[in-house]
Amino acid sequence: MKIVVLVKEVPDSYGERKLNLTTGLAEREASEKVLDEITGRAVEVAVSYAESAQEAEVALLAVGPASAEATLRKTLAMGGDSAHHVVDEGLAGADLTLTAEVIAAALERIGFDLVIAGDVSSDGTGGLIPTMVAQRLGTAHATSLDAVEITDSAVAGERAAYGGTVRVQAPLPAVVSVTERLPDPRFPGFKGIMSAKKKPLETYTLADLGVEAEADVPRSIMLSVSETPARMSGEKITDDGDAGTRLAEYLIQRRLV
Amino acid sequence: MTMVEQNTPERNTSEPNILVFLPVLPSGELLGSAAELLGAASALGTPVGVILAPAGKGHAAAEAAGQCGAARVFTAEHKVTGSLLTTPYLEVVAAAWEATGPEAVLVPNDVDGRDIAALLSVRTGSAIASDVVGVHRDEEGVVAHHSVYGSGYTTESAPTHGTLIITLREGAVDDRAPAAEPVVETLELNGAGLDEPPGTAASITEFTESVEASTRPDLRGAKTVVSGGRGLGSKEGFELAGQLADELGAGLGASRAAVDAGYAAHSLQVGQTGVTVTPDLYIALGISGAVQHQAGMQTAKTIVAVNKDPEAPIFDIADFGIVGDAFEVVPQLIETLRAKGQ
């Protein structure tokens, strides 16, 4: 079984994150770059399955700037077997349609039985890439799973539905995405970090994959970007025994209750 | 897919059609997001609802969509269990697309809405705007608004050409459309490939209806939200937030730490990976105000925070901050409000 995990590098949401006000692109230097939090859980699902399965191989795929290589190495240290990195100038500011096309093309190149992704990334908050990729590949999608079971020929899990939850099952090959409800990713140990240095990491350009970024197809473009004025703090009091009463007065005065 | 009941009265053809996918509950009721989805659509053109309902519930749902401003509604009926994941939704929306040639398609930014948008985008080769918080039209067409990096930035996007598919963030749009008498068109899902797993789709093997445990207003649409954090210390302690919520007729929310600790259900989580709320009043009890939490609530009109730690980041964005113990402040607040007859 060949599992490919879609690995996304994002600006650390604990730190400051900046958009360039002229280009609208992320200012990569402004923040520390980390593995997207839910993507980490996707890696954990793959690696822990591979540990228990007879024959399973875990490949990692990232589409992103040169810096993503460091994130791929860190992810290899968690237990992946190989890494694949699509890096190309033509990807700067790529919209969802282009990103999905590139990921699908790379997956076709790498080969897979099961693709595991995070459901929603912390920077893009799109939550669309996994299903777009599945549709491009003509495979089943089972996204936003709160629980996952993998077998040799199928993948099953639970996910939210309107007014309840559903159990879903898909034959392999398939693309799944997991939510933050899955277990935390492991910390790579010393052995993992050392062995990651020697694991294969292959890079691809758009030309290698036969993808044309400039193709005349509908794309989403950014028209404007502005910084939201920071929210100001107001009154702040320390409770001297009457804060509850003062809060009640504040709320009544402003007709908030 | 066939059209059974095509009655086509006079329609204003100069206005572009805006397709709106409207989810329904197993009871046949429309989801609360219907009003804002149709409200957003009405700012762009003629709102056309698309509904997939349980057997026998399509017509009532279509009427309800009219109440929320749908000028025209396509309905189909289908069961949940035993069908293919997303496919029935996709087929209904695609049929409505065929019939109307929409300029934009709006779906809610939830698990199913995102899948519909993703499949439709690839199938039709259209651009997508995700997690949209507002829309407007300029001379060139539809413009989508986004709130990025936890409300740090506001951006606008547009498609280079073609139809724009939009996933709309719940609770972000205030526009409402006037009620309409919708023209209802029924679609027949002919089963073709819908029930038999074709080997390239996931199937739904089981549906468990959630028991409506709460009589409180839905967190997403509530005018007032009271949220509790890890600072409330235990499941019992968390009831303090519930008490205040009930006193104020408010929705109940929680921080992720409170959810992780088992004080509150996951569906109550407010923040980056939970629900985004924009109430008139947000009261945070025992919540430090991490950036991921702020991402889900900092657009509230008024923010009140009660926290023991004067350095807690929640105070940076609070309009009224109290450095104190929630277990002392809140009972006194409730008592005072009752005494004043509020």
Ligand SMILES: Cc1cc2nc3c(=O)[nH]c(=O)nc-3n(C[C@H](O)[C@H](O)[C@H](O)COP(=O)(O)OP(=O)(O)OC[C@H]3O[C@@H](n4cnc5c(N)ncnc54)[C@H](O)[C@@H]3O)c2cc1C
């Ligand atoms: C990718 C990612 C996504 C995340 N998404 C979310 C999200 O969607 N939502 C979210 O909330 N978090 C999210 N988090 C987690 C977030 O970073 C914080 O860990 C979390 O919000 C902390 O919750 P808390 O404020 O309840 O707990 P704490 O940070 O532990 O704060 C508890 C507070 O309670 C105060 N306190 C203690 N006792 C009392 C008392 N008796 N009265 C008053 N105050 C008291 C303390 O002073 C403290 O400030 C995310 C994290 C990551 C990495």
Ligand SMILES: Nc1ncnc2c1ncn2[C@@H]1O[C@H](COP(=O)(O)O)[C@@H](O)[C@H]1O
């Ligand atoms: N550039 C990318 N490279 C690799 N994986 C990605 C990329 N963008 C998105 N993904 C995957 O898709 C998931 C959802 O991301 P998004 O659609 O951006 O919210 C992520 O958790 C990743 O698994």
